[in-house]
Amino acid sequence: MTADIRDRILAIIAEQAMLEPDQIDFSASPQDQGIDSLGLVEAIFALEETFDITIPFNANEPEKSEFDISTMGTILAAVEKLVAEKG
Template sequence: MSTSTPSIHDRIVAIIAEQAMLDPAQITPDASPAELGVDSLGLVESIFAIEEAFDITIPFNANEPEKSDFDISSMGAIIAAVERLIAERG
């Protein structure tokens, strides 16, 4: 068993999988939160969990997600956006 820290990708997938009550292996990069069964409240809870896990602030407007700079259209987009926020934080 590897003792390395889980990657950003793996940690985000684990958070979303827990929210969706799915096995992390079922989470694909092109799947949208809705396709995974994550409703808007679940998505907000997932965003909070991701912020807490990585000590970042996600610019996300839960009422109008289409007006956010944070792309929540797919798992791949969410992961890329979180990785960018972490990189910008330094």
């Protein structure tokens, strides 16, 4: 995974949290970082559009999604994996 892709993912997530990318705490939940459910959905749409990927996330039933949103780190890792698989 290139640093550029990681930086772009972090920038999108940080924008929703109204933080700088270096302020993202990878062990924190999105809610702890200031991202509400709408912000999370907006971030997911932005990530899908930016990287031309499909994120398996159901906003209506997030607990049943295949996409782990428990921490900022798991979100980053999952998006990096999807981008790499698209290759």
